Amino acid sequence: MPEKRTGGRSAVVVAQVRSAVEELVRERGAERVTIPLIAERAGVNPTSIYRRWGDLPTMLNDIATYRLxxxxxxxxxxxxxxxxxxxxxxxxxxxxxxxxxxxxxxxxxxxxxxxxxxxxxxxxxxxxxxxxxxxxxxxxxxxxxxxxxxxxxxxxxxxxxxxxxxxxxxxxxxxxxxxxxxxx
Amino acid sequence: MPEKRTGGRSAVVVAQVRSAVEELVRERGAERVTIPLIAERAGVNPTSIYRRWGDLPTMLNDIATYRLxxxxxxxxxxxxxxxxxxxxxxxxxxxxxxxxxxxxxxxxxxxxxxxxxxxxxxxxxxxxxxxxxxxxxxxxxxxxxxxxxxxxxxxxxxxxxxxxxxxxxxxxxxxxxxxxxxxx
Structure with a gap:
């Protein structure tokens, strides 16, 4: 079982993914956003996204409220x-x-x-x-x-x-x- | 502009579409239901669905509450x-x-x-x-x-x-x- 990364690199990935999601939701609406699209826009491997968030709804919920x-x-x-x-x-x-x-x-x-x-x-x-x-x-x-x-x-x-x-x-x-x- | 049909045939189409949507939502979840899938299951032309409801969210909202x-x-x-x-x-x-x-x-x-x-x-x-x-x-x-x-x-x-x-x-x-x- 790989350990969950913390600190430097992981924080950068999270920030890139959050920006990518916000951009894509603005452009396409939340219902047309997918994990492969997000990974491409963020320049990260889809696997990193699945490992961090599990699935798309969990990620959207997390990103919808991280400023809170x-x-x-x-x-x-x-x-x-x-x-x-x-x-x-x-x-x-x-x-x-x-x-x-x-x-x-x-x-x-x-x-x-x-x-x-x-x-x-x-x-x-x-x-x-x-x-x-x-x-x-x-x-x-x-x-x-x-x-x-x-x-x-x-x-x-x-x-x-x-x-x-x-x-x-x-x-x-x-x-x-x-x-x-x-x-x- | 075609007139909106009322009565007999239209009521049958609406009932078939409602059943198809309820079945598909039960089977797949609302987020994986599409108008072509619904049309196929209901045995109606997708055009009839677009003409009656305009788009998928409007149809889902309508069908979610028709019993109310x-x-x-x-x-x-x-x-x-x-x-x-x-x-x-x-x-x-x-x-x-x-x-x-x-x-x-x-x-x-x-x-x-x-x-x-x-x-x-x-x-x-x-x-x-x-x-x-x-x-x-x-x-x-x-x-x-x-x-x-x-x-x-x-x-x-x-x-x-x-x-x-x-x-x-x-x-x-x-x-x-x-x-x-x-x-x-």
């Missing part, structure tokens, strides 16, 4: 409402870029068998934010009241995506939790 | 909460079938340029239900609080889809509208 890296710091301003709005606003801004929305749609097409890294990362962040609320809301409430409406609009109604959506969704969430709402 | 036909009666029990739960529950039950979820994902992959018939139909229904609430909530609230969480789970977390989701989402919506909630 799970290592980035979560907003922490001292006001939970401000943190939630900043977090939701970052997700809206990310998917307001057509290439990121196209990648999300490509990932959606093949989703459903297991939870992707992207979902796991957002859920982990939702859990951190829910913990800050002293159980006023659960991670699931945050997913259903804030993430779901954003992702629904990104996929089906992208022209309705506005920064106000983040505020509206967060205020609905906090509306159920008066002690948090009054803190803001 | 816009002509079906909306629940009308006298209790708005019961109507909303029945309506949301019908949508959950529809997409709990793997073939319908796969079709939705196939449609999602190519969504985003215009509002599909499916979205328009759900929005029209949401408007009827919002009108019954005497402006206690708007159609958009119903879309964001009830439809979005259901569709998010259908696409990304189908194994979490339960009838309780419909109840939870409706009660969140009504939680903002005490006069309606107390009526139930």
């Amino acid at each position: 890296d799970s290592d980035r710091p979560l907003p922490d301003t001292g006001s939970l409402r401000a943190d939630l709005i900043a977090w939701a606003g970052e997700i809206v801004a990310h998917y307001a870029k057509p290439v990121n929305a196209a990648l999300l749609r490509g990932g959606a097409a093949s989703a459903g068998d297991t939870e992707s890294d992207c979902l796991r990362n957002r859920r982990a962040e939702a859990q951190v934010l829910a913990d800050r609320s002293s159980s006023a809301f659960a991670a699931d409430d945050l997913i259903e009241l804030v993430i779901a409406p954003i992702i629904y609009r990104v996929i089906f109604l992208p022209w309705t995506l506005t920064p106000e959506l983040a505020v509206r969704c967060v205020d609905r969430l906090l509306c159920h939790t008066p002690e948090v709402a009054s803190e803001a | 036909d816009s002509d079906r009666p909306l629940p009308d029990t006298g209790s708005l909460r019961a109507d909303l739960i029945a309506w949301a529950g019908e949508i959950v039950a529809h997409y709990a079938k793997p073939v319908n979820a796969a079709l939705l994902r196939g449609g999602a992959a190519s969504a985003g340029d215009t509002e599909s018939d499916c979205l328009r139909n759900r929005r029209a229904e949401a408007q009827v239900l919002a009108d019954r609430s005497s402006s206690a909530f708007a159609a958009d609230d119903l879309i964001e609080l009830v439809i979005a969480p259901i569709i998010y789970r259908v696409i990304f977390l189908p194994w979490t889809l339960t009838p309780e989701l419909a109840v939870r989402c409706v009660d969140r919506l009504l939680c903002h509208t005490p006069e309606v909630a107390s009526e139930a």
